[in-house]
Amino acid sequence: MHGLAFDVAHLLSGSLVLISLxxxxxxxxxxLLNIFAFHAVFLAFAVAWQAFIQGAPHLYVTAAIALAFKGIVIPVSLHRMVQRLGIHRQIETVVGIGPTMLFGICLVALSIMVMLPVTEQADALTQEDLAFALSVVLLGLLMMVTRRNAVSQIVGFMSLENGLILAAAGAKGMPLVVEISIAFSVLIALIVIGIFLFRIRERFDTVDVQVLDRFRGEQP
Structure with a gap:
């Protein structure tokens, strides 16, 4: 059972890293929004598996929240926002896809090299999960930095948060009240983001952050 628990947890956590790439x-x-939905689904599976092997029923609630809100509600809402705003569907990037992918792979390697020695006192399952979780967090941060479109930056932020949830689940879970508060925070953030994007579109007729910087006088 221990070997199966490790293999399945390793597969699910590794799949999250792959989907982040x-x-x-x-x-x-x-x-992008479709792939993010898959990201949330695999997060739900990973957390549910942790709930099973840890005997922590409250993590099933976390998995259900991730599946319902991040896997369905948020992607569908963002799809409608994109349609309603008439946003240009091509994602503008700061650097090319190739260099970004290469840097992302380096971040995954760095996460493993840093996290495994730091968590050497923990069991192998926790070590692997935390290393993969850090990779997901860093890849989400990279996405926020290398994308000029506000919607893609939002997706990067939410994928970063998925990495934090994976880390919390792998580190023997977190209190249910914290998980519920996170879920409500995500919903509130989604509402605020929606209003924010509509206001940007109404005022500037774009959600390209580079164009918005020109309005602020930060770029020529």
Whole structure:
């Protein structure tokens, strides 16, 4: 059972890292939102498996929240926002996809090299999960930095948060009240983000952050 528990947890956590790299590769908004939905689904599976092997029923609630809100509600809402705003569906990037992917792979290697020695006192399952979780966090941060479109930056932020949830689940879970508060925070953030994007579109007729910087006088 211990070998199976490790293998399945390793597969699910590694799949999250792979999907994070797929998010970096996308150059169209609809594809990006679809891949993010898969990211949330695999997060739900990973957390549910942790709930099973740890005997922690409250983590099933976390998995259900991730599946319902991040896997369905948020992607569908962002799809509608993109359609309603008439946003250009091509994702503008700061650097090319190739260099971004290469840097992302380096971040994954760095996460493993840093996290495994730091968590050497923990069991192998926790070590692997935390290393993969850090990779997901860093890849989400990379996506926020290398994307000029506000919607893609939002997706990067939410994928970063998925990495934090994976880390919390792998580190023997977190209190249910914290998980519920996170879920409500995500919903509130989504509402605020929606209003924010509509206001940007109404005022500047774009959600390209580089164009917005020109309005602020920060670029020539």
């Amino acid at each position: 797929m998010l970096l590769y996308q150059d169209r908004l609809y594809s």
